[in-house]
Amino acid sequence: MTEPTKEPVRERWKFWLTTLLVFAVVGAAIFVPIFGKRMKRAARLQQQSEEQARRELIQPVPMNPSDPRVKANLFWLSDAENSVLAPVVVELPLSSDPVLRSKQVLNTLLAGPVDAGLRTLPPDAVLLAFYILPDGTAIADFSEALATSIPSGIASEQLAVDSMARTLEANVPQVKRLKILIHGQEVETLAGHVDLTGTFVVHADAVPTPANAASTPADGKTGALIAPPSPLTQDRRTVKLAQR
Amino acid sequence: MQTRQGNDNPSFDDRSAIANAQRGAVFITLHIASTGLPGTVRVYVNSDLPPITTANGLIPWDRAQAPFLGLSRKFGDLVQGMLTQRFKGSPDTAQTATIRQLRTTAAPAIAVEVSSVVVNDRADLDHMAPGVADAIMRGAVAFKPLYVMASTGGALP
Numbered sequence: 106m107t108e109p110t111k112e113p114v115r116e117r118w119k120f121w122l123t124t125l126l127v128f129a130v131v132g133a134a135i136f137v138p139i140f141g142k143r144m145k146r147a148a149r150l151q152q153q154s155e156e157q158a159r160r161e162l163i164q165p166v167p168m169n170p171s172d173p174r175v176k177a178n179l180f181w182l183s184d185a186e187n188s189v190l191a192p193v194v195v196e197l198p199l200s201s202d203p204v205l206r207s208k209q210v211l212n213t214l215l216a217g218p219v220d221a222g223l224r225t226l227p228p229d230a231v232l233l234a235f236y237i238l239p240d241g242t243a244i245a246d247f248s249e250a251l252a253t254s255i256p257s258g259i260a261s262e263q264l265a266v267d268s269m270a271r272t273l274e275a276n277v278p279q280v281k282r283l284k285i286l287i288h289g290q291e292v293e294t295l296a297g298h299v300d301l302t303g304t305f306v307v308h309a310d311a312v313p314t315p316a317n318a319a320s321t322p323a324d325g326k327t328g329a330l331i332a333p334p335s336p337l338t339q340d341r342r343t344v345k346l347a348q349r
Numbered sequence: 350m351q352t353r354q355g356n357d358n359p360s361f362d363d364r365s366a367i368a369n370a371q372r373g374a375v376f377i378t379l380h381i382a383s384t385g386l387p388g389t390v391r392v393y394v395n396s397d398l399p400p401i402t403t404a405n406g407l408i409p410w411d412r413a414q415a416p417f418l419g420l421s422r423k424f425g426d427l428v429q430g431m432l433t434q435r436f437k438g439s440p441d442t443a444q445t446a447t448i449r450q451l452r453t454t455a456a457p458a459i460a461v462e463v464s465s466v467v468v469n470d471r472a473d474l475d476h477m478a479p480g481v482a483d484a485i486m487r488g489a490v491a492f493k494p495l496y497v498m499a500s501t502g503g504a505l506p
Contacts, residue, residue: 188385258382259393259462263446293361293449298380298460300449302411 168209172198178275179214180268182223188260190225190268192275193218203279207243208235210276214268225261225268227254233288241281242304243273252287255296262299274307281308350374362410365453369413375424375489375496376458378450379481381474385464388473390436390481392429392443393460394421395451413455420457423495428459428488435480457496461485 176194183191197213200206211232217224230251236244255265266285273280282304285295292301350371352364359367368376385391398415401408408416425443433439443459451458463481468474 256383258384258465259380259446259448259460260382260391260464261384266447298446298448298450300447300452302449303447305447 168198169200170198172200175199177210177213178272179210179218180271180275181214181218181225182264184223188264190264190271192271199276203277204235204237207237207245207273207277207280208232210272211235211245211269214272225264227251229254237280241279241308242284243277243280243282243307244284244286245269246286246289249288251285252292252296257296257298259298262295262297265295266299266305270305270307278308281306283307361450362453364450365410365413365455368458369453369455371456373496374456375492376451376454376456377485378448378458378460380460380462381466382462382464383466385462386438387465387468388436388477389439389464390432390477390484391440391462391464392425392432393446393448393451393462394418394425394443395458396445396447398452408455410453413453414451414458417455417457420496421451421459424457424488424492425459427491428461428485431484431487431491432461432481435484436477457492 174196175198177197177199178192179195180190180192183189195213197209199209215226215228215230215232217226217228221228227250229248231248232245233248234244234246238244251265255261266283269285270283273283284304285301286292287301295301350367352367353359368374382391395414395418397418398412401412401415403409414421422443429440429443433441446460448460451460461481463474463477466474
């Protein structure tokens with residue numbers, strides 16, 4: 106007598122369970138990718154804030170709020186895949202002193218754009234020192250991370266150098282050439298490809314020094330190597346204008 | 350002739366020494382980038398170098414590429430053109446970069462960089478290899494008459 110009443114109950118349970126399962130599967134199909142994206146974004150934001158915190162501990166950007174705020178042009182990637190630099194206007198309180206000003210723009214360049222995929226320099230690289238010689242040659246000394254953490258390849262290494270040269274060109278007219286050191290030493294390449302033994306053109310109208318007379322590149326591009334290997338002498342180091 | 354089998358030694362100068370000992374050679378250095386649009390290939394030639402002004406006619410080792418830059422650009426553009434036909438999205442002409450290996454090479458010299466290692470499947474890169482090799486070969490064949498003409502003239506562009 107009880108069998109006929111139990112069967113419809115079981116059928117009803119089956120129906121509701123199946124419906125629930127269908128909803129669960131559809132819901133998972135919709136929300137799992139969204140949840141995954143949010144998790145990735147949260148992880149990236151956390152990573153960026155950790156990088157920022159480390160940078161603030163290691164190398165405080167010497168910004169003086171009383172300096173006039175100017176629109177600085179910083180060169181990062183315009184597109185993560187096309188390997189083209191584009192200026193991004195950032196309003197910064199920049200010093201009128203060329204050495205301080207250079208440090209400020211390079212540190213901002215190192216800090217990277219809002220979209221971390223468009224950065225040109227590794228997040229853990231640090232500008233250790235910066236000088237400008239009387240002939241307009243700037244010496245930028247970076248931590249080893251600049252060489253070890255940069256994505257390997259000709260394109261990425263050249264973009265790193267070009268982003269520094271073009272950022273200095275746009276914001277510090279006193280800098281004519283750029284020499285890059287790694288941890289105080291001259292190195293042969295940045296990460297196996299781009300030549301760091303010479304100096305890079307910052308301003309195309311740079312007055313050639315005796316060591317590289319008539320060496321301004323014909324195409325006038327910034328970032329081109331203009332000087333043959335010329336190790337810094339002790340004498341040259343003593344004429345630096347300022348040190349941080 | 351291959352100047353090395355792996356990603357280590359010989360040094361840049363040792364590799365240039367091997368290349369510079371050849372007559373009528375071209376130098377091609379192959380790379381795979383960590384960045385860039387996957388499935389594309391870029392050709393680089395060395396950026397401008399200070400001209401050689403020595404009176405003795407010898408080419409300084411650290412600027413050995415200087416007299417060959419014109420030929421390198423022609424060679425690079427030809428190879429890039431062949432690569433672009435096969436790998437859409439690649440640039441139309443060779444780019445310039447300050448590449449250490451090219452600076453001390455006394456021959457028409459180019460660097461070829463494939464983008465990129467950031468692919469889901471390694472096979473995607475492997476599939477590019479025959480096309481890259483074929484395009485370089487075609488570029489070298491197209492360049493050969495230009496190289497001979499420049500050399501027989503007694504002066505390099």
